[in-house]
Every structure is written in C-alpha cells, then in structure tokens.
Amino acid sequence: MGLLGLQVALATGLTLVDSYRRRGKKPKAFPVTPPRTVPVGGGEVTTYTYGQHLYDDMIAAIEGAQRQVLLETYIWKGDEVGERFKAALAAAAERGVDVYCIYDGFANLVVSPRFKRFPESMKVLRYPLYNAGVRVLDLSRYGRDHRKILVVDDAVGFVGGYNIGTAYATEWRDTHVRITGPGVWDLKRAFADFWNLNRRRGWRRSTERPLLLETASSWEPAIRFQRNVPRWWMFPIRSMYLEAIARASRNVWMTHAYFIPDQGFVDSLRIAAMRGVDVRLLLPQKSNHIVADWISRGYFEQMLLAGVRIFRFEGAMVHAKTSTIDGNWSTVGTANVDRLSLQGNYEINVEIIDEGMASKLEEIFTTDLTNATELSLTDWESRSVQRRFAEAVLAPLRPLL
Numbered sequence: 001m002g003l004l005g006l007q008v009a010l011a012t013g014l015t016l017v018d019s020y021r022r023r024g025k026k027p028k029a030f031p032v033t034p035p036r037t038v039p040v041g042g043g044e045v046t047t048y049t050y051g052q053h054l055y056d057d058m059i060a061a062i063e064g065a066q067r068q069v070l071l072e073t074y075i076w077k078g079d080e081v082g083e084r085f086k087a088a089l090a091a092a093a094e095r096g097v098d099v100y101c102i103y104d105g106f107a108n109l110v111v112s113p114r115f116k117r118f119p120e121s122m123k124v125l126r127y128p129l130y131n132a133g134v135r136v137l138d139l140s141r142y143g144r145d146h147r148k149i150l151v152v153d154d155a156v157g158f159v160g161g162y163n164i165g166t167a168y169a170t171e172w173r174d175t176h177v178r179i180t181g182p183g184v185w186d187l188k189r190a191f192a193d194f195w196n197l198n199r200r201r202g203w204r205r206s207t208e209r210p211l212l213l214e215t216a217s218s219w220e221p222a223i224r225f226q227r228n229v230p231r232w233w234m235f236p237i238r239s240m241y242l243e244a245i246a247r248a249s250r251n252v253w254m255t256h257a258y259f260i261p262d263q264g265f266v267d268s269l270r271i272a273a274m275r276g277v278d279v280r281l282l283l284p285q286k287s288n289h290i291v292a293d294w295i296s297r298g299y300f301e302q303m304l305l306a307g308v309r310i311f312r313f314e315g316a317m318v319h320a321k322t323s324t325i326d327g328n329w330s331t332v333g334t335a336n337v338d339r340l341s342l343q344g345n346y347e348i349n350v351e352i353i354d355e356g357m358a359s360k361l362e363e364i365f366t367t368d369l370t371n372a373t374e375l376s377l378t379d380w381e382s383r384s385v386q387r388r389f390a391e392a393v394l395a396p397l398r399p400l401l
Contacts, residue, residue: 027171028315030371033364035178038356041222043181045352047332047360049320051162051169054176055081061152062088065097070191070211072102072149074334077165078115085164086118093121100195100211104145105129107163125195143230146345147334148176149191156180157187159225159350160332161257161321173313173368175255175320177332177350183223189213190227190348197231222354228335228347237335237349238342242268244325251278253365254323259283260296260338270306278309282368285312304377311372318368321349324361329353332361 035053037046048054062069062085069092076082093099101118102125108116109129118124132141150158160176162168179187192211199210226236245252245268252272259281261269273279281303287293300310321337324330333349335341352358 027317030173030313030316031367033367036360036363038354038360040352040354040357041181041183041220042218043179043183043220045223045354045357046178047357047364048160048162048176048178049173049364051172051174054158054160054162055084055164055169057178058150058158059084059088061150061156061158062092065092065152067153068098068100068151069153070100070149070151070188072145072147072191072194073164074104074144074146074148075107075163075165076103076111077163077167078111079166081166081169082111082115082164086115089122090119093119099123100191101125102127102145102191102195106144125198127198131198140230140233143228143345144340145194146341147190147194147348149187149348151184151188151191154184154188157184159187159334159348161319161334168319171316173316173318173320175322175332175364179223179350182218182220183225183350185213186220186223186225187348187350190225193227193229194346197229222352224351226331226333226349226351228342228345230344230346235343237333237347238265240331240349240351241265241323241337244323244329244331245269245272247329248272248277248279248325250326251280252323252325253278253280253282253362254337255282255318255320255365255368256337257284257287257317257319257321258289258296258336258338258341260336261299262339262342265337265342266299266303269308270303273303273307279307280309280311280365282311282313282318282365282372284318285314285373286317288317300375300380301377304375304380310375311369312375313368313372315371322361322364324358324365327358327362328355330358330361 032050035046035048037044069089071089089099089101099122101122104127106129127145132138135141148160148162157179158176161174162176168174192213195211226240228235228237269279304310321335322332330352331349335347335349341347
C-alpha cells in the first residue's frame with residue numbers, strides 16, 4: 001500500500017501541476033501539410049493532418065449522402081464543431097438517409113446530456129460506461145470503443161485519429177485518411193460488426209435492428225483493415241506492427257501520441273535499429289496526459305542505446321497514430337502503442353501497401369520533424385535525480401496503460 005499510495009500521490013500531483021501550467025495557454029501553431037491524394041488499387045486515399053480540412057470534407061460527404069451514413073467516434077464534444085456534425089447528420093436523416101451513430105459513453109461523460117439527445121430519425125448507439133453486466137470477471141467486456149469511422153453511401157470512408165471537437169480542428173496535430181474504391185466496403189463491415197455485436201444492450205427499440213450488408217463484390221489487396229475486438233479476444237494490430245518492423249530493411253518512421261509499449265515491442269524496434277534500419281519515433285513533448293508521458297520514458301534509454309532516434313513534437317499535441325516502413329508499407333488508425341489500445345480497446349487501423357502512400361507519409365513525417373527536437377542519449381542521461389525518481393515510482397503502472 002505504501003508504493004501504491006506514493007504512485008497515486010505522485011500521479012495526482014503531476015496532473016494538478018500540469019493542469020495549472022496549461023491554464024489559459026493556447027497551443028502554438030505547427031506546420032500543416034495540405035490534404036494529399038494518391039491512387040491506391042481501385043480507388044484513392046487522401047491524407048489529412050489538419051482537423052479543419054478533414055471536418056470540411058466529412059461534413060460535405062454527410063451533406064451529399066443519398067442512402068446511408070455510418071458515424072462512429074470515441075469523443076464527440078458538444079461544442080461548435082460537435083453541433084455542426086449533429087446538425088448535418090440530423091438533416092440527412094430528415095431527408096430519408098439511414099443515419100447510424102456510435103459514440104463511447106465513458107469518453108463523453110463530461111459532455112452535456114442535452115447534446116446527447118438526438119432526433120428519433122437517427123439511430124444512435126451509446127456504447128455504455130459499464131458493459132460487463134453480471135460478467136464482472138469477463139475482461140473481454142471492459143474495452144472502450146476508441147474507433148473513429150465515417151462511411152457514406154458505400155462511396156467514401158474516413159478513418160484515423162481525429163475525434164470530433166473544436167479544439168481538434170485547429171489545435172491538435174493528428175492524422176486521418178479518406179478512402180474511396182473497394183476498400184470502403186471493409187470499413188463499412190467493421191462498423192456493422194460493432195453495431196450488431198452491441199445493439200442489444202438496452203437502447204431504445206428503434207436502434208436494436210441489425211445492420212445488414214451485402215457481400216463485397218471485390219477485394220482490394222493493397223488495403224486491409226486491422227481491427228482489435230476485445231469481445232472476440234482478437235488483437236491483430238500489435239501483430240501487424242511487429243511483422244512489418246521485422247521485415248524492415250531501410251526505415252521505420254512512427255508517430256504516436258501515447259507510446260507505452262511492452263518489452264517485446266521495444267525489442268523489435270531495438271533489433272531493427274541494430275541491424276541498420278533508420279528507426280525514428282515522433283512523440284509529443286507534452287501530451288494531454290502527463291502521467292502517460294512520464295511512464296512512457298521508461299524505455300527511452302534502451303532504445304537510444306540501440307540507435308533508435310526519438311523526436312519530440314513541440315508546442316502542440318500530436319495525436320496521430322501512423323507509421324511508414326521501407327517506402328512501401330504504411331498504417332493510419334486509432335490504436336496507440338500501449339496496452340489499452342493493443343490489448344484492451346476496440347481499435348481500427350488501415351494497413352496500406354503502396355509506394356505512393358508511403359511517400360506521402362514520409363513527406364508528412366519530414367514536415368513534422370521541423371517542429372520537433374531530437375532527444376540525444378547525452379540529454380537523457382543528464383536528467384535530474386527528481387525525474388529519475390518519479391519515473392522509477394511510476395514504472396510499475398505501465399502494464400495498466
């Protein structure tokens with residue numbers, strides 16, 4: 001209990017101090033890469049790194065919907081941007097479009113209950129705060145819905161790290177993609193599978209009907225969606241990363257908001273770096289979760305010693321979850337490299353094998369580095385005794401995050 005008490009006190013203290021320091025401060029401007037579109041397979045992939053650009057295109061897609069809109073998000077703020085999405089979805093439903101929405105109950109606890117009242121014409125699933133029922137010991141029922149998906153009319157799909165909210169439009173650096181072509185069907189199926197798995201959990205009768213899909217008419221070999229589904233004990237995203245890193249021969253460039261990997265994941269990066277691969281991690285200098293920042297630093301020394309280069313994004317929150325390897329393989333999605341994402345939550349990442357897409361993500365990564373500072377081994381080893389003490393105290397919490 002002594003160590004636990006110290007950990008709780010330290011985590012609380014760090015959070016309070018960080019909250020005080022942030023009060024009244026606005027994030028600094030950061031370099032923005034305009035939306036980039038490349039042909040992939042039988043369709044196109046557009047990459048967004050600025051929320052306002054993304055939201056404009058998502059709203060335009062909803063406003064142009066003729067048959068169906070599927071929206072799933074982790075956070076849906078009741079602010080100006082949140083209201084804009086809500087109004088567009090309600091308008092689509094009123095003109096006869098089938099509108100399905102999913103949002104996570106826990107992530108939106110602080111959102112006004114009034115905002116979460118939707119028109120009867122919309123089918124809305126609130127993924128519950130507690131989903132285990134009488135199965136208290138069934139760990140497969142405790143994952144949060146951390147996914148962010150929009151599919152419109154089988155024609156276009158969006159997936160990535162952006163939640164819905166005004167701050168994310170201009171103040172956070174994140175990454176999302178827009179997909180057209182055969183790959184859209186798999187994104188639609190991912191939404192339908194979640195809806196059907198969770199639809200009979202006490203929502204009003206109008207939301208309990210299954211979402212039925214036709215069989216896909218074609219496969220898109222260049223695009224695959226990897227989905228973590230806790231209820232089925234299915235967690236392929238970690239395996240996707242480890243396989244791709246193991247195959248790397250030239251470079252592994254990763255951008256992540258929260259980086260708290262297990263030792264096996266760290267070892268895969270170390271081994272790649274030691275065999276001459278250019279391994280780079282871009283992480284926030286300060287994220288919106290200060291305790292996660294402190295815990296993540298526990299692996300820095302062994303990675304730096306192996307030749308992994310660590311860059312820290314300055315002045316604003318980088319929330320992206322992307323990687324590109326060897327100019328051919330890329331992924332964009334919702335999963336962080338931590339236990340909650342890789343072994344706990346519902347997550348979805350798109351895996352793309354295409355040189356054009358990899359080139360665009362490398363371009364974006366290079367642009368982001370202009371707003372980042374590299375952490376050297378010398379700088380890391382010269383940190384204060386107080387910081388070393390705090391890291392050591394918080395280290396046992398890594399498996400929980």
